[in-house]
Amino acid sequence: MSAIQQSSNISFTEIKNVFDKQQNNLHRLIAITATDRIKKLKRLRETILSHQQDFRDAMFADYRKPAPEVDLIEIYVILTEIKQAIKNLYRWTGKQKVKTPFSLFGTSSYIQYEPKGLTLVIAPWNFPIQLSICPLVSSIAAGNAVILKPSEFTPQTSSLIKKVLFEVFPENEVAVIEGNAEVATYLLSLKFNHIFFTGSSSVGKIVMKAAAEHLASVTLELGGKSPVIVDDTADIETAARRIASGKLTNCGQVCLAPDYAFVHQSKKVDFLSAYEKQVKKMYGGSDQALLSGDYTRIVNSNHLLRLKRYLDDAVQKGANIELGGVIIDFENYFSPTVLTNLKEDMLVAQEEIFGPILLVYTYTDLTEVIRHINSKEKPLALYIFSASKRTINLLLGKISAGGVTVNDIAIHFYNHNLPFGGVNNSGIGKGHGEWAFREFSNAKGVLTQWSPIPIIEMMYPPFTKGTKKLIDFTLKWF
Numbered sequence: 031m032s033a034i035q036q037s038s039n040i041s042f043t044e045i046k047n048v049f050d051k052q053q054n055n056l057h058r059l060i061a062i063t064a065t066d067r068i069k070k071l072k073r074l075r076e077t078i079l080s081h082q083q084d085f086r087d088a089m090f091a092d093y094r095k096p097a098p099e100v101d102l103i104e105i106y107v108i109l110t111e112i113k114q115a116i117k118n119l120y121r122w123t124g125k126q127k128v129k130t131p132f133s134l135f136g137t138s139s140y141i142q143y144e145p146k147g148l149t150l151v152i153a154p155w156n157f158p159i160q161l162s163i164c165p166l167v168s169s170i171a172a173g174n175a176v177i178l179k180p181s182e183f184t185p186q187t188s189s190l191i192k193k194v195l196f197e198v199f200p201e202n203e204v205a206v207i208e209g210n211a212e213v214a215t216y217l218l219s220l221k222f223n224h225i226f227f228t229g230s231s232s233v234g235k236i237v238m239k240a241a242a243e244h245l246a247s248v249t250l251e252l253g254g255k256s257p258v259i260v261d262d263t264a265d266i267e268t269a270a271r272r273i274a275s276g277k278l279t280n281c282g283q284v285c286l287a288p289d290y291a292f293v294h295q296s297k298k299v300d301f302l303s304a305y306e307k308q309v310k311k312m313y314g315g316s317d318q319a320l321l322s323g324d325y326t327r328i329v330n331s332n333h334l335l336r337l338k339r340y341l342d343d344a345v346q347k348g349a350n351i352e353l354g355g356v357i358i359d360f361e362n363y364f365s366p367t368v369l370t371n372l373k374e375d376m377l378v379a380q381e382e383i384f385g386p387i388l389l390v391y392t393y394t395d396l397t398e399v400i401r402h403i404n405s406k407e408k409p410l411a412l413y414i415f416s417a418s419k420r421t422i423n424l425l426l427g428k429i430s431a432g433g434v435t436v437n438d439i440a441i442h443f444y445n446h447n448l449p450f451g452g453v454n455n456s457g458i459g460k461g462h463g464e465w466a467f468r469e470f471s472n473a474k475g476v477l478t479q480w481s482p483i484p485i486i487e488m489m490y491p492p493f494t495k496g497t498k499k500l501i502d503f504t505l506k507w508f
């Protein structure tokens with residue numbers, strides 16, 4: 031590793047200095063009350079709002095993300111995360127009493143959530159503002175110090191995040207270190223207490239290995255292929271409208287985007303035509319999306335090439351392009367695209383798509399669908415469009431997924447009372463609201479002995495006949 035990494039011109043020595051400053055400040059920071067944490071969160075909220083236009087501009091400069099999407103999926107999500115924390119922080123940080131078993135008669139117990147200490151947040155580029163700041167909010171709410179490394183692929187947004195956070199926090203509480211994988215690797219070598227990583231499953235494995243070195247706890251918010259099932263009782267127009275929106279927001283560069291759809295054979299034609307109709311309504315049609323100010327670009331040429339490779343490979347192996355398939359290199363433009371006649375050896379059927387290509391399979395028997403999905407890694411999300419409660423319950427019971435939205439796409443993400451995250455390959459641990467607060471906290475169990483003659487003392491050695499009887503009695507009755 032070089033002493034100075036290239037992408038952000040910060041040396042590893044400087045990074046270590048920031049880390050040491052946070053470590054030295056930790057004793058002061060973890061003693062800060064809920065009231066003071068709330069004040070910080072309010073200041074953060076005001077500062078973010080005062081830079082709302084700057085965030086829109088930065089995101090447009092990075093990859094033409096439309097301003098309303100920045101407002102809704104970046105700023106709004108952060109505001110709800112902050113609101114939730116402010117509203118509930120006294121409860122979350124307060125002593126949470128638990129029951130006492132009879133064998134411990136004379137004691138009382140509670141859980142106290144305490145800060146973990148030094149925390150590292152590593153964020154991806156696809157929602158670079160909220161995926162950086164939401165975990166940061168939870169970590170501050172929990173009373174920690176935070177080093178945040180945003181993505182190198184959204185340089186305008188990442189440097190704005192740094193500027194904004196610097197207005198609110200001293201470096202010994204919150205610091206932003208910009209940089210690439212080399213910087214992230216260096217950060218991962220430091221002894222953090224908790225690492226909150228959002229990104230791909232392959233990098234997630236690297237993060238978890240590095241965390242094992244210090245036995246740091248991890249939250250891994252990862253990706254994968256999220257399926258959608260449209261059965262023969264579903265309202266096809268509604269399903270197509272919501273799937274098109276879920277697939278094409280941010281040009282499909284969404285961890286929660288539906289990756290592939292299983293549509294009942296009898297509804298295939300209706301679904302394809304309804305999907306095309308929705309694309310026309312939202313973006314003027316697959317051939318006109320280039321001219322729409324509401325259609326985002328692919329983040330960079332590498333990702334565009336990756337998607338082009340998927341498409342070429344699929345077509346070469348016999349896939350039909352039902353819609354789109356238009357690529358304009360110098361614009362990083364990939365049109366809304368639908369493929370059918372898919373085979374398992376196609377790259378697009380194996381890899382997370384993370385782009386505006388929807389795969390449409392058909393089925394006649396739901397057990398085939400269940401078998402197909404369960405033969406793959408557990409998805410981050412499962413979507414079911416059906417009017418049949420029986421079918422919905424059957425699918426919920428048979429398919430494991432990080433989260434589920436029934437009759438819509440991805441909106442379970444917006445309910446901060448729900449845990450958000452994946453399972454195994456799609457993630458470990460949960461984000462949002464109290465769930466994220468707990469990820470960043472140590473749940474300290476505290477028991478106090480009040481009795482001058484506790485029952486447990488009667489079981490100390492020497493183990494007389496009477497003691498043994500008491501132990502037998504305890505085993506039998508308590």
Ligand code: NAD
Nearest residue numbers: 153154155180181210211214229230233251252253254285
């Ligand atoms: P990525 O894994 O390539 O990068 C994420 C972060 O990790 C970046 O900050 C990057 O600099 C850093 N990184 C890259 N290589 C690294 C290495 N070797 N060691 C340590 N850190 C490294 O992911 P991405 O391309 O930025 O984002 C897309 C992926 O993220 C998709 O798989 C998507 O599904 C997933 N994602 C998941 C969620 C979620 O909430 N579950 C949200 C958004 C994106």
